[in-house]
Amino acid sequence: MKPLLDGVRILDMSQMLAGPYCSMLMADLGAEVIKIESPGEGDRIRQMGIYRIGGQSAYFLSINRNKKSVTLNLKSEKGREIFYELVKKSDVVFDNLRPATLQKLGASYEHVKGHNPKIISCSITAFGPDGPYADHPAFDLTLQAISGAMSYTGEPGRPPVRMGLPMGDLAGALMAAFSISSALYKREKTGEGCKLDISLLDSVVSLHTYVVQYLVAGSPIPEQIGSGHISVVPYGAFKTADGWITIAIFTERFWENFCNILGVPELAKDPRFTTNNDRSKNRGVLIPMIEEKLIAKTTDEWVEILSKERIPCGALNTMDKVLQDEQLRHRDMIVAVEIPEGGKTEMLGNPVKAKDMDQMYRFSPELGEHTEQILTEILGLEELEINELRDNGII
Incomplete structure (x- = not known):
């Protein structure tokens, strides 16, 4: 064509x-x-x-x-x-x-x-x-x-x-x-x-899309949040044993599975972290707990484990690795x-x-x-x- x-x-x-x-x-x-x-x-x-x-x-x-x-x-x-x-x-x-x-x-x-x-x-x-x-x-x-x-x-x-x-x-x-x-x-x-x-x-x-609409609706003026998300927790880049991994937990189904994989199923039932809104309010307490668990394995190990359970995640690639990425080469990118x-x-x-x-x-x-x-x-x-x-x- x-x-x-x-x-x-x-x-x-x-x-x-x-x-x-x-x-x-x-x-x-x-x-x-x-x-x-x-x-x-x-x-x-x-x-x-x-x-x-x-x-x-x-x-x-x-x-x-x-x-x-x-x-x-x-x-x-x-x-x-x-x-x-x-x-x-x-x-x-x-x-x-x-x-x-x-x-x-x-x-x-x-x-x-x-x-x-x-x-x-x-x-x-x-x-x-x-x-x-x-x-x-x-x-x-x-x-x-x-x-x-x-x-x-x-x-x-x-x-x-x-x-x-x-x-x-x-x-x-x-x-x-x-x-x-x-x-x-x-x-x-x-x-x-x-x-x-x-x-x-x-x-x-x-x-800016939702960022501006949140502000119009009465949210505080947006501030720096690193790789995190203004309204989703956990969401961001986390240190592993040999690099970094990005993880995005957008639903409670993901959250429960994620806690089980990390070996801390009790977090899913903790009233501070039960819902996304709860986790957003208490991100300062929760994120260090997750970081402590993720540092124990390599990026590739975590990607394999989390992907099997359909948890949204991805290695934080440097640009040299991007050029070798099998999905991008498959797509002729x-x-x-x-x-x-x-x-x-x-x-x-x-x-x-x-x-x-x-x-x-x-x-x-x-x-x-x-x-x-x-x-x-x-x-x-x-x-x-x-x-x-x-x-x-x-x-």
Whole structure:
């Protein structure tokens, strides 16, 4: 079966993390993603980090596979003319530029709609195009802080901690991919394009879900609780003889079985711990008792014992072990991708599975690698015209 987004063409003007991760998700599902980059410079992430694979930044590779790269100087009149010709033959224009920059480049929704009334334009910004923060710069750390996510991440009594995953960026990327897919469906039904406005701050805040609803309902302001849960006990990471294990006891059935496995069946009947609400009130007494028992065996031993009894648990894996995880490899979440110069490298796979869908992975493009191909095949330019554009710094 052809990929889900086969036939969709996206002009991708985004850089850094949030935008490119979104467009990679869509490229993995078959969209033709044409990455528009400045001649001689390109996406700043191309130079990120000291680790390189096949001559490319490992960071850049991780979020730019399956794309095509075109260099185009949008600050020039001729460059904008070419861009508008591509807009006429595309479905989506995608960016993570500030509104003022987008206007200056002539790439705002109003501009591109004039050349393609059915175009879908999606912009990711830190705070949205208006409001008191609209012109403020921000990165993942800033967004995690302002969103409140850092206020209850980390161990009690310790300084605030940034989430290991850059959710300030990735939340917006996921919302953008979702919204673009929705807009494509709407256009299929109505023939209408639209403007999509994705704020990274909005996206992160939306993930608070029950935490905010608890607060509105009268709970205390959330505080750091480590790996624990605000309303479930026991729930968290526990030290074992050789590492860590995570355990989540969400129902009383799990609780009784868990106590029996630990060799302390009396805890299940103890009025301090009978129900989850009781355990939440007395977590300071209960957790040390559980820790004392779990330290006696290795992580693998506990995972085997608890899993047999259907107790929700999991080893706390370091990233090297994640890459070897048998479930992830079974699900093709660790895949081999060919390096153009020869050999292969491993990457994370596409988490979206559709029955019988064709799936392929191409190495991230070199800067401007597909410029000539796109100008020839899509716009019908001749070699002489392309050479002239290159000589004039347009491409």
